Amino acid sequence: xxxxxxxxxxxxxxxxxxxxxxxxxxxxxxxxxxxxxxxxxxxxxxxxxxxxxxxxxxxxxxxxxxxxxxxxxxxxxxxxxxxxxxxxxxxxxxxxxxxxxxxxxxxxxxxxxxxxxxxxxxxxxxxxxxxxxxxxxxxxxxxxxxxxxxxxxxxxxxxxxxxxxxxxxxxxxxxxxxxxxxxxxxxxxxxxxxxxxxxxxxxxxxxxxxxxxxxxxxxxxxxxxxxxxxxxxxxxxxxxxxxxxxxxxxxxxxxxxxxxxxxxxxxxxxxxxxxxxxxxxxxxxxxxxxxxxxxxxxxxxxxxxxxxxxxxxxxxxxxx
Numbered sequence: 257x258x259x260x261x262x263x264x265x266x267x268x269x270x271x272x273x274x275x276x277x278x279x280x281x282x283x284x285x286x287x288x289x290x291x292x293x294x295x296x297x298x299x300x301x302x303x304x305x306x307x308x309x310x311x312x313x314x315x316x317x318x319x320x321x322x323x324x325x326x327x328x329x330x331x332x333x334x335x336x337x338x339x340x341x342x343x344x345x346x347x348x349x350x351x352x353x354x355x356x357x358x359x360x361x362x363x364x365x366x367x368x369x370x371x372x373x374x375x376x377x378x379x380x381x382x383x384x385x386x387x388x389x390x391x392x393x394x395x396x397x398x399x400x401x402x403x404x405x406x407x408x409x410x411x412x413x414x415x416x417x418x419x420x421x422x423x424x425x426x427x428x429x430x431x432x433x434x435x436x437x438x439x440x441x442x443x444x445x446x447x448x449x450x451x452x453x454x455x456x457x458x459x460x461x462x463x464x465x466x467x468x469x470x471x472x473x474x475x476x477x478x479x480x481x482x483x484x485x486x487x488x489x490x491x492x493x494x495x496x497x498x499x500x501x502x503x504x505x506x507x508x509x510x511x512x513x514x515x516x517x518x519x520x521x522x523x524x525x526x527x528x529x530x531x532x533x534x535x536x537x538x539x540x541x542x543x544x545x546x547x548x549x550x551x552x553x554x555x556x557x558x559x560x561x562x563x564x565x566x567x568x569x570x571x572x573x574x575x576x
Contacts, residue, residue, distance in 0.1 A: 335438035352544035361385035393420035441489035468498025490519025534569035
């Protein structure tokens with residue numbers, strides 16, 4: 257049966273409309289893919305740009321980051337300082353995700369600041385509406401963090417604190433790992449693992465004041481956190497127990513946490529607490545990509561190769 261001209265016209269228009277819509281969708285998706293690839297290429301071009309380093313003291317050096325910022329480091333450290341001096345970047349895959357989360361008004365807290373790299377990098381985005389908090393238990397890092405904050409003009413947004421973060425207010429022995437400054441820890445199991453892995457014999461300890469993150473936030477009148485990074489060499493489980501209040505008060509909190517199962521009393525229980533509080537957990541791979549984690553067994557499998565994984569926990573799904 258022959259269709260009427262009117263029906264043929266509608267059918268033709270419908271087909272053309274569907275074709276046009278499909279083509280537009282293809283173009284948009286292609287543009288999104290290209291944009292993502294360009295951004296990734298630019299990121300790794302920056303990564304390949306070597307840091308420019310000059311000696312400023314017997315063991316002190318000033319180096320340039322891939323962001324164009326400057327950082328002071330101690331040349332005796334062989335865990336983080338060499339990467340900053342030669343590459344101008346540290347943990348590029350984590351840096352990539354971390355930077356994508358920060359906004360001009362973000363409240364950023366770095367627990368386990370080391371030389372202050374992640375806090376300094378946050379300074380490229382955070383402005384007067386926000387703030388960057390450097391928390392580091394090892395007082396050896398303090399002069400370098402202070403100088404790096406000053407040379408980058410971040411004094412108005414930065415707070416530097418020489419204190420440990422744990423599950424209660426106390427004093428603990430911080431184990432210092434020779435020239436692996438980044439491996440210093442309150443965790444006995446982590447210290448044992450670091451000694452064996454890096455063949456460290458030159459160790460000593462110092463007594464350090466410890467507080468909870470909840471108490472710290474009350475002291476500094478912080479009513480919410482937007483970005484919280486916790487990398488404290490196996491002591492994350494204890495620190496997490498002391499931040500219940502601020503987690504509840506922070507609806508937009510993004511938690512970046514180094515998850516090290518062998519250092520925890522009950523790693524599965526710890527993971528379950530995180531997934532309950534945040535709902536969405538992702539593991540960051542070596543390309544800076546996120547893999548959704550819905551069970552502890554998934555996370556355990558990912559951490560098996562290196563013994564740890566940096567995870568991102570969020571209260572809403574991640575949107576690139």
